Amino acid sequence: MNDDSISDIEIAINRLLDGELDPTERAEMQRQLLRNPDAHAMLRACGDLDDRCRDAIASALAPGSDGARSAPGRSWSVAVAAAAAVVLGVVLWSVFINRPAVPGHIAGKIDNPTPATIRGIELAVDRFDPAPPGQVITRPVRHVDRIPVGLFDAESGQVKIILVDHEQERPEVQWLDL
């Protein structure tokens, strides 16, 4: 068998793992596994691999978890990120401090308005702090995030942004009108 070929037993093992065999096929497969130690080892390896992948993906996507992302404080790029963030923070602070007061704690800027869609909205909000459902975020400005797409309502002159807090088990949708 060449490198790209897929054997019947490999297909059958995958189907077994994925629950794609009917009861008769499953029984036959189990009989084959008893007779074939190599196939049994492959099944065990595939099962372990699935568990490992599931765990890694879940950790990467887990709400509020750093999961398998870069470990903190152990990479030069983190130091660069921190330095860049500090510099950016100083610049943004100087921008925001000179900006007219905005009701609440949200400051918005429209870079390039078009009739239907705008791009380049900068929000000074902490997106991930919990806020009561249905209300805009009211926490003090803590960091700046960039949200590339918002909806511009020509009639009201407002920008509509939907924020979904992925750090909650059930995502909390927040509607912001600037």
Added chain:
Amino acid sequence: MRMTSAEHHDRRSDNDSPSAEEKRALEEIIALHHSWVRGVVLAVTGRADDVDDVTQQVWMRLWQRRDQLASVTDLRKWLYTLARNAAIDAGRSSTRRRGLWRRFKRLWRPGRSSPRPADDLITAERRKITLRAIEALDEKYRIVLVLRVWREMSYDEIARMLDITPQAVETRLVRARRMLREKLMPEEKK
């Protein structure tokens, strides 16, 4: 200025005003589908740091296209296309800066990134290696792997979503698993 969506809605009475019903419908869609959509975003971008940002864009695009929802026959397939396109667009734009922000946020919030016991560090390292191996796969393999292994979708469900045959799903899964085994479990070989 700032107002709640309800206040905004009350001020407007024209037909293009988003109704509370529309918002509820959107929130329901997000609640039902956010998990696998995030998986697709991860699979397409290959970068966990970008998932939150790109998924936000997916929901914004859904909101922009909400008028199309009535004519959508297969919502999963439609959302998949939306998510994949958003992830591809994110890949074209500068994503490095967002990654830096995420890392900074973790530094800035030490509670979420405090030192872990040795076992946790080993687990984290193992996860990182696994994720890197998944990221190294071609996108067509990553997507079927994530949807099957993580969301446990059937071959038929994945096939409908990706507009390919169940046989193609199966072949991609077999190859994805084989490539990962060879990379992560060299002692097992095939």
